[in-house]
Amino acid sequence: MKNHLSIEVDLDSLTYETHIIGNLAFVIDFHDYFSGQNWSDFVAVVLNWWIDNCRALLFAPLQETYSFQFMDGPIQIAAKKVTATDVELxxxxDGHPKTSMGTVSLEALKHALIQASHQLINAVDRNGWQNEEIEQLRHAVKTLQTY
Structure with a gap:
């Protein structure tokens, strides 16, 4: 059975000086937050990295693993392609597997990244913030949507 996946950006936590910082998490089955419900990070930078890795996973051979890293701290989500359409998270x-998060479809991962990115971009636009990271994210989302 596949798990439900969302990627949540807490829009109320966003701050902006040079970078956009806010709470960001992988959420499995609506209640398990990885890295944690209040994990703060460089949201646009991290989402760009994750979109790049999602695109790579779409074309990766079976058993290939990509890391969805966080900028702050030695933590990451490892995504191993187990079928043509599914990944194990x-x-x-600190380089050691801690918790199996379950299996999700690549389509669900892609959708979660697109949705979280659109939410962030919309919030940034409402606040009138601009930086290179957001422009890169705009492009990355458009690219991911074509796959």
Whole structure:
């Protein structure tokens, strides 16, 4: 059975000086937050990295693993392609697997990234913030949507 996946950006937590910082998490089955419900990070930078890795996973051979890293701290989500359409997610800390997060479809991962990115971009636009990271994210989302 596949797990439900969302990627949540807490829009109320966003701050902007040079970079956009806010709470960001992988959420499995609506209640398990990885890295944690209040994990703060460089949201646009991290989403760009994750979109790049999602695109790579779409074309990767079976058993290939890509890391969905966070900028702050030695943590990441390892995504191993187990079928043509599914990945197994594992929460990794200090290079060691900590928690199996379950199996999700690549389509669900792609959709979660697109949705989280659009939410962030819309919030940034409402606030009138501009930087290179957001422009890169705009382009990355458009590219991911074509696959």
């Amino acid at each position: 594992t929460f990794v800390e």
